[in-house]
Amino acid sequence: MALQTIPAAVVVIGLILYTLLAGADFGAGVWQLSAGGGEHGRRIRDHAHHANAPVWEANHVWLILVITVLWTAYPSVFGAIFSTLAIPIFLAALGIIGRGTSYALQNAANARQRRYIDLSFAAASIVTPYMLGSVIGAIASGRVPPGNALGAEVGSWTSATSILAGLLAVATGAFLAAVFLAADAERLREPDLVESFRGRALLAGVVAGGLAVGGLFVVRADAPRLFDGLTSGWGLVPVVVSGVAGLVSMALVVLRRFTQARLSAALAVAAVIIGWAVAQRPYLLPTTVTIEDAAANDTTMIALIVSLAVGAVVLFPSLVLLFRLTLAGRFDPTSQGPAPVPGGPVTRERRKHAAQTGIGFLITGVVLLTIAEPAVAHIFGLIFLGIAMFAGFRAVGPVELASRPAPEVAGRSLRELLRRPR
Amino acid sequence: MTDILAQDYLLEARQMQALSFVVHIPLVCFGIAFPALVLFVEWRYLRTGDELYRTLARRWSKVLVALFAAGVVTGTILSFELGLLWPNFTATFGEVFGLGFAIEGFSFFLEAIFIGIYVYGWDRLSPRAHFLSGLPIAVAGVVGSFMVIAVNGWMNHPEGFTFENGRVTSSNAARALFGNSYFWHEFIHMYVAGFIVTGFVIAAAYAVYALRGRWGRYERTAFAVPMTAAAVASPVQLLVGDWAAREVAKNQPVKLAAMEGLGQTTKGAALHVVGWYQNGEVVWGLGIPKLLSLLAFHDINSTVQGLDTVPLEDQPPVNVVRYAFQSMVGAGTIMALVAVLFLYLRWRKGTLPASPWFYRAVVLCGPLSIVALLAGWITTEVGRQPWVVYGFMRTEQAVTGASGIPVGYGALAAVYLGLVIAVGWVLVRLSRVPMAEPPDDRIDTVHPLSHVE
Numbered sequence: 001m002a003l004q005t006i007p008a009a010v011v012v013i014g015l016i017l018y019t020l021l022a023g024a025d026f027g028a029g030v031w032q033l034s035a036g037g038g039e040h041g042r043r044i045r046d047h048a049h050h051a052n053a054p055v056w057e058a059n060h061v062w063l064i065l066v067i068t069v070l071w072t073a074y075p076s077v078f079g080a081i082f083s084t085l086a087i088p089i090f091l092a093a094l095g096i097i098g099r100g101t102s103y104a105l106q107n108a109a110n111a112r113q114r115r116y117i118d119l120s121f122a123a124a125s126i127v128t129p130y131m132l133g134s135v136i137g138a139i140a141s142g143r144v145p146p147g148n149a150l151g152a153e154v155g156s157w158t159s160a161t162s163i164l165a166g167l168l169a170v171a172t173g174a175f176l177a178a179v180f181l182a183a184d185a186e187r188l189r190e191p192d193l194v195e196s197f198r199g200r201a202l203l204a205g206v207v208a209g210g211l212a213v214g215g216l217f218v219v220r221a222d223a224p225r226l227f228d229g230l231t232s233g234w235g236l237v238p239v240v241v242s243g244v245a246g247l248v249s250m251a252l253v254v255l256r257r258f259t260q261a262r263l264s265a266a267l268a269v270a271a272v273i274i275g276w277a278v279a280q281r282p283y284l285l286p287t288t289v290t291i292e293d294a295a296a297n298d299t300t301m302i303a304l305i306v307s308l309a310v311g312a313v314v315l316f317p318s319l320v321l322l323f324r325l326t327l328a329g330r331f332d333p334t335s336q337g338p339a340p341v342p343g344g345p346v347t348r349e350r351r352k353h354a355a356q357t358g359i360g361f362l363i364t365g366v367v368l369l370t371i372a373e374p375a376v377a378h379i380f381g382l383i384f385l386g387i388a389m390f391a392g393f394r395a396v397g398p399v400e401l402a403s404r405p406a407p408e409v410a411g412r413s414l415r416e417l418l419r420r421p422r
Numbered sequence: 423m424t425d426i427l428a429q430d431y432l433l434e435a436r437q438m439q440a441l442s443f444v445v446h447i448p449l450v451c452f453g454i455a456f457p458a459l460v461l462f463v464e465w466r467y468l469r470t471g472d473e474l475y476r477t478l479a480r481r482w483s484k485v486l487v488a489l490f491a492a493g494v495v496t497g498t499i500l501s502f503e504l505g506l507l508w509p510n511f512t513a514t515f516g517e518v519f520g521l522g523f524a525i526e527g528f529s530f531f532l533e534a535i536f537i538g539i540y541v542y543g544w545d546r547l548s549p550r551a552h553f554l555s556g557l558p559i560a561v562a563g564v565v566g567s568f569m570v571i572a573v574n575g576w577m578n579h580p581e582g583f584t585f586e587n588g589r590v591t592s593s594n595a596a597r598a599l600f601g602n603s604y605f606w607h608e609f610i611h612m613y614v615a616g617f618i619v620t621g622f623v624i625a626a627a628y629a630v631y632a633l634r635g636r637w638g639r640y641e642r643t644a645f646a647v648p649m650t651a652a653a654v655a656s657p658v659q660l661l662v663g664d665w666a667a668r669e670v671a672k673n674q675p676v677k678l679a680a681m682e683g684l685g686q687t688t689k690g691a692a693l694h695v696v697g698w699y700q701n702g703e704v705v706w707g708l709g710i711p712k713l714l715s716l717l718a719f720h721d722i723n724s725t726v727q728g729l730d731t732v733p734l735e736d737q738p739p740v741n742v743v744r745y746a747f748q749s750m751v752g753a754g755t756i757m758a759l760v761a762v763l764f765l766y767l768r769w770r771k772g773t774l775p776a777s778p779w780f781y782r783a784v785v786l787c788g789p790l791s792i793v794a795l796l797a798g799w800i801t802t803e804v805g806r807q808p809w810v811v812y813g814f815m816r817t818e819q820a821v822t823g824a825s826g827i828p829v830g831y832g833a834l835a836a837v838y839l840g841l842v843i844a845v846g847w848v849l850v851r852l853s854r855v856p857m858a859e860p861p862d863d864r865i866d867t868v869h870p871l872s873h874v875e
Contacts, residue, residue: 054542057494057534061527067501068527071512072520072595079513082505086824090833093502097837100495101844104488108851148510149823296517296593303521303595311528318535318558331542355769362658369665373720378665382610385658389614392654396768398646399466399475406642407776409632 004295006305007073008284011066012277016270018062020176023169023269025052025059027177029099029125030170031200032118040192042111045118047193048177049106051184054331056103058322060096072304074294076146077284081135084144084151088131095128126170133169137162140276141223142286160222164215171211172269175204179249179265183258187329194256201253201261209246212272225286229279238278242271358391431827432818435507438831440803442500445838447799448623448792449493450567453533454616456486457560459624459647464553478644480544481852487541488848492841494534499834506830511810511820514590518583519573521595526569533562567616568609575605578802579673580811604673607666608802614659615798618757619791621652626788627853629781642774649764649784652791656761659754664717671718674812675727676736677805680743682714683707684728691715691726696748699740702730738807746800753794757787 028048035044071078082089102121109117134157138144141161145151156162178201185193220227229235245268252261282290295301325331361384369381429435460482467475501523504512512520536558543552576582582598584591599605628645631637671678678684684691685702691714697707712722719726729737760783767775775781806812810820 054538057491058531058538060494060498061531061534064498064501064530065524065527067505068520068523071504071516072524073517075516075520076513078505078516079509082502082512083509083822083824086506086822086830087826089502090506090830093499093506094833094837096498097495097841100491100498101841104491104848105844108488108848148513153824153826296520297590300517300521300593300595304524307521307525307528311525311531315528315531318532322535322538325539325543330546331538358654365658366661370661371720381665382662385661389654389658392765393650396646396650396653396765398650399463399643401650401768401772401774402639402642402646404773406637406774408635409637409776409778409781 003298003301003305004073004291007069007295007301007308008291010069010308011073012273014062014066014069016273018059018066019169019172019269019273020266021055021059022062023129023173024176024180025056025173026125026129026170027173027175027204028052028181029122030174031177031181031197033122033125040196043190043193044196045114047185047188047190048181050332051181053103053106055322055326056099058319069304069308073296073301074284074291075296077289077294079148080144080146080150080285080289081139083147083149084153084156085135085138086149087153088134088138088157092128092131092135095124095131098124099128125173129169129173130166133166134158134162136169136276137165139285140165140226140280141219142225142288144285146285146289160218161226164211164218168208168211168215168272171204171208172272175201175208176265176269178204179253179258179261182253183262186258187327188332194258198253198256198258202250205246205250205253205265209250212242212246226276226279230275235275235279238271238275242268242275245271354391354395354397358388358395361385361388361391429818429821429823429827431831432821434827434831435821436817438827438834439503439507440800441831441835441838442496442503443799443803444796445842446493446496446500447795448619449489449496450612451616451619451795452486452489453493453563454567454613455620455651456482456489456624457556457563459620459651460486461553461556461560463643463647464556468549468553474640474643478640482644483541483544484852485849487537488845488852490533490537492845494530496838496841497530506824507822507827508810508817508820509822511815514588514815514820515583515811518580518590518593518595518598519576522569522573522576522599526566529562529565529569532558533566536562564613567612569599571609571612572599572602572605574802575599575602575608577811578608578677578806579604580814585814604669607662607669611659611662611666611798614655614662615791615795617651617655618659619795621648621650621655622757622784622787622791624648625652626785627849629784632781633778633785646774652757652787653761653764656754656758660758663751663754668718668720671726674805676729676732677738677743677802678718679727679729679731680738680740680805681747681801682726683740683744684714684726686730687725687728689715689725690723691718693717699744702728704744736808738805743801743805746797746804750794750797750801753790753797757790757794760784760787 028051032045032048035041035048067078070081098120102117102124105117106114137159138151138157138161141159143151143156143159143162178197182194182197182201185197216227216230219230230239245264249261249264249268252258252264280286282292284291284294296304365381365384365388367381368377368384372378372381460479463475463482464479466472467479536555539547539555540552540559543555547555576598579602580598581602582595583593625645625648628641628648631641632645667678667681670681682691683694683697683699683704685699690712692709692711693713694704694707694709697704699705715724715726716722718724729740760780763780763783764775767773767780808816808818810817
């Protein structure tokens, strides 16, 4: 039983982290759109951009993790969700392309071009979370049947629950972003930006909180089973936690204690997702497919859980490093590291025999890979060819080659040659 | 689960998937090889303290991050499409192959984390720490592609599971993915291709500078490093490719028959260059007797399986596969010739070539390398048709039942056109950014010992 549930827990954890981290990146996009013109608007946009640029890719990958775990552990559920909800998922995908493209462009654009890039970036930042939220709404309200595209293509994700979940995703992202950006602005000692984002945090907090509370009534009418799950038994705990943490974070924002507000805001949003997961258990697709129905065979589950554990050991220290550097302000535009220290002079290049080595390994590699038959010989042949390439690179010595004075590249141009016969 | 669905747009779904690969795969090459080149140049900076190398590595890292951003989103689309277009494939076999993507997800994670640290860490980390932060990018790029190709190898040569009544009844994902004898040649062929594509595309960009007369030490270095990588990889790729073809002959004889247009099972089969396949034979082609038997099995009289060994509906579209294969081999051969010429001139003259014709050839090799790459993937993927999991599930059993594929295809094509234009624009812009400090051309002062061999 635990074997079948652990990957589902990983999916929920992945979704929480995606919502908290990438959700805040989306929210920053919303604030870029509403920054307004002029110098102040430009500073708001730049601040939102600088805070995201080093981390957005890592934040985005949580979604990939969720998807891959879902299709490995519960393949039939993945197939059902992605075929029935193809439209919102495809629209979310287009938004993801738009955001990625904007980040790629941002580095090279001038101020005027950046304005247009920001616009498409902000539009994508609203479409993607809305669509992903509406997907969650469709699943939670039991509108995704098992099988290949057997649910309503449009009706499944345009119900009241889906609309609510979509709006909630956009609003919580904006709230998280405003709190996080206010904290970042405080670190950067930009009092006017702190005030701007404080106001935005309060506004978004009221909207998100209103949606969450009002949403309960929508859910009661549209998805009674989900409502029962949220308002009775264990499901009630995360709902209460979310409400309390939300109020606490608003109070902390009012008191300008942004670092603590960050944590309680994150808790408030995470609790919403936990509440949904608890309310829906044991179903993956209410009320047709349970975790146990959909789970892959035990061998796959064990292999997946071991991989996830090993991956986590590598991943979490790396993530901690990234966020420590970011939150300590090491990537801020104003940050300066140690001055570059010139290395010692190169006394001698040991590449005298590289050419001979390369040719020797190349010939042996050809014999072993191309002429010999046994598979073992092929393995050694490939290793030898690899060494031959490495030695060949050293033998050419591109850096030394380029350091030598080179003749101008000159000769007859194509045009001159073509003109000649006349 | 495997009833055939009425999907009118199977071909469009396949084209949409193919389009997504065409945009993503060249970026994968840069993920495999570019970090290694950037780190090589930065390592030269650490060793010599020569600012030129630091400037070059830093500017390349900006290109790297732009290409990585494009790779992130196009890779995400591919993972979405496994559900959007082929839900039945994933629903049926996800438990067998999914693990490969889960591990790939982690390596992608590391790549994303350290690319953030590396690119934003210039000037803000100590030089050594900065260099070290780049190493995981290079490793993760290779591990990630390894995992994806393991899945592809499994699709071509499925094993490690039992299958009854259209359902997987038991599976061993680790054996299916990593115990599979088929995928090694795909991976190594692709790994070497990564260096060829990255090398030639970047070298082509600086060859344009050479032809325009901008040929200082900075440009020469930026040309020589990727050119050397491509030059050592291209000739080796011919050998690896030959080995890969022999593996295909052994494990996927029908694909080999399609690559060579061999209609009937033949003893001492001939190899045909160009021509057109129709009614079970290649017409108007240049035939070389017995060569196919020799290449495939090292014996001029060996028997090569033809397409007639499977029913017509199980045969891939021969001319597509065959022409893709011939394009790859042709392009690969041209690149190998340019590479050998470069190595020969380096050996005989000890300098970079001076003839503009050489640089024109390199400019041509940039797009040619991408043609070879895509043609290679068309060969292996179309050569697997009509199967998605060879011998177990056909593409029409895997496709989604949802409508609207043509609309999605059109939208994706438009968005990807925008993406390609945007990335091209970024690269041109980055290449035109004036340099903060013009790199010193007087090497004797900065780099006194570089003449010493």
